Amino acid sequence: MxxxxxxxxxxxxxxxxxxxxxxxxxxxxxxxxxxxxxxxxxxxxxxxxxxxxxxxxxxxxxxxxxxxxxxxxxxxxxxxxxxxxxxxxxxxxxxxxxxxxxxxxxxxxxxxxxxxxxxxxxxxxxxxxxxxxxxxxxxxxxxxxxxxxxxxxxxxxxxxxxxxxxxxxxxxxxxxxxxxxxxxxxxxxxTGEGVSTSSAAAESGFCDSESCSDASSVPPSSDTFTSSMMYDPFTFALLSETEGRVKVCDGTFCCHLQYQRYTQGGSEELYALGAFAGTHVVNGRYALQVCALVRCAGLDPSSCGQIVEEAESKMDFLLEGKFGTRYVYPSVLANRMVLEDPKHFEKAADGRVTMKHSDMTAGLITACLYGRMYHLDNE
Missing domain, CATH: 3.60.110.10 (Carbon-nitrogen hydrolase)
Structure with missing residues (x-):
């Protein structure tokens, strides 16, 4: 062939x-x-x-x-x-x-x-x-x-x-x-034979540099709960308002979120910010640090982390975490398995990783910073 x-x-x-x-x-x-x-x-x-x-x-x-x-x-x-x-x-x-x-x-x-x-x-x-x-x-x-x-x-x-x-x-x-x-x-x-391509990340107008830079100063949410997501015990905090800031920590690993939510058609949907730092041990063993903004499967907090395929609420957001690894993989998944590329994704020398997105074309299922702690896999 x-x-x-x-x-x-x-x-x-x-x-x-x-x-x-x-x-x-x-x-x-x-x-x-x-x-x-x-x-x-x-x-x-x-x-x-x-x-x-x-x-x-x-x-x-x-x-x-x-x-x-x-x-x-x-x-x-x-x-x-x-x-x-x-x-x-x-x-x-x-x-x-x-x-x-x-x-x-x-x-x-x-x-x-x-x-x-x-x-x-x-x-x-x-x-x-x-x-x-x-x-x-x-x-x-x-x-x-x-x-x-x-x-x-x-x-x-x-x-x-x-x-x-x-x-x-x-x-x-x-x-x-x-x-x-x-x-x-x-x-x-x-050699000059390849196709040369350049790309510049488009800045979102969601927050300016001053309002984005102090995300770590937000105190951790006092109203957190633990729910299983993909067999891992994530610490979650609910997004209780249409806009605001949330911080949630799993031990010393913390995730920060600044968001503005746009509901569509008057539908009720529950969202939560989750953090996990530890070793995944079900169907494979690998060490993780994860920040994830997810739509919950229902209106009960215990449904956060379950499988969801559809969502109507759009979100402008800044998601940030300080990772102990430089291997962090970003994703934004929208209604009925549609991908959206974040408007801005940046890794800083001090381990801080930032993902910013706005003007979604469909409802948000998941926005995730998936950190792989390869050096801890065998511990």
């Missing part, structure tokens, strides 16, 4: 490899003398196998083995330079994702079978968050399986997002996404 159509093709498949049997009980070689890996293969436009990557971070994949050594795999193209390879659950971990970024890789191919995990890790939500937070291009293709709630693919650059998120009841068929994207490979761009 690659040769016939003069394309580079990346395909996800299983790979069976022989391994040396040994009496060593610590050996990772299965008893039948073969490893089975979840694998990306890359074929060039000449039909040659030019790269192969074995998935490092498995997610309940009993048919597959973790490779004995971490693989950092890239391939070069004559039209856009270098690409890195990831598979599904890999995107949540330091290796190989961050290692590739720190080696200068700015373009990634990302096959996945990702369940839509609202309200923080919906498929397109986190695809976009990783692209913005890491300042990279991500070509993400998800399998379509409605029973497992697996939908959502996209082409994301630091400047644009082209995506499709199927809704329940939609015909279960594929959607071809096509977009023109800038070449981000620094070596390729240095």
């Amino acid at each position: 690659a040769r016939r159509h003069n394309l580079y093709i990346v395909a996800n498949m299983g790979d069976r490899q022989p391994c040396p049997l040994t009496t060593d009980p610590t050996s990772s070689c299965p008893s039948d003398g073969h490893w089975q890996f979840n694998t990306n293969v890359v074929f060039s436009s000449e039909g040659l196998l030019v790269a192969r990557y074995h998935k490092h971070n498995l997610y309940f994949e009993r048919a597959f083995d973790t490779p004995p050594q971490l693989e950092i795999v890239t391939f070069d193209t004559p039209f856009a330079g270098k690409f890195g390879l990831l598979i599904c659950f890999d995107i949540l971990f330091h290796d190989p994702k961050v290692t590739l970024v720190e080696k200068g890789v700015r373009q990634f191919i990302f096959p996945e079978a990702w369940m839509n995990q609202l309200p923080l890790l919906d498929t397109i939500q986190f695809q976009r968050a990783f692209s913005l937070g890491a300042n990279i291009t991500l070509l993400a293709v998800n399998i379509r399986n409605d029973e497992l709630i697996m939908t959502g693919s996209g082409i994301y650059t630091p400047f644009s997002a082209t995506y499709h998120h199927a809704q329940r009841g939609d015909p279960e068929e594929g959607r071809l996404l096509v977009a023109r994207v800038p070449v981000l490979d620094p070596e390729w761009r240095a």
Whole structure:
């Protein structure tokens, strides 16, 4: 197919490899003398196998083995330079994702079978968050399986997002996404052959620099409660007014919000600001610091953190936290799984991360700063 159509093709498949049997009980070689890996293969436009990557971070994949050594795999193209390879659950971990970024890789191919995990890790939500937070291009293709709630693919650059998120009841068929994207490979761009693109974050008129800068001086809300969100105990504070400021802390980690809410059609909706700092331990283990503004599923505070797919209230907001990591991924998810790019996103040297947004086109489901504390994953 690659040769016939003069394309580079990346395909996800299983790979069976022989391994040396040994009496060593610590050996990772299965008893039948073969490893089975979840694998990306890359074929060039000449039909040659030019790269192969074995998935490092498995997610309940009993048919597959973790490779004995971490693989950092890239391939070069004559039209856009270098690409890195990831598979599904890999995107949540330091290796190989961050290692590739720190080696200068700015373009990634990302096959996945990702369940839509609202309200923080919906498929397109986190695809976009990783692209913005890491300042990279991500070509993400998800399998379509409605029973497992697996939908959502996209082409994301630091400047644009082209995506499709199927809704329940939609015909279960594929959607071809096509977009023109800038070449981000620094070596390729240095030759002058790549497409040079620049972007300037648009400033919102929601608050001026003086009123934004003193967000940390707001005292923590005295009326907080704990509710489970994605199996983690978030500390929440309700947004009880149509505008105001809220601060909520989980231990020493604090999240600040300045907001103005616009209700639509007189509907009643409850919103809350949540903070979590700790290790997620359900269906994977990884350390987090998260600030999240969410629409609650009902009008009872205990519903905050539950799955919500629709919202009518629009919000102008400034969301800020001081993180113990520079790996923070921003997202704004609107009614019926529509992405909105924040008007302003900034990471300061002291760990302070700010996301500002206004003039929403649809109701707010989630606005999130998702911090990954990779260095604490094994503690």
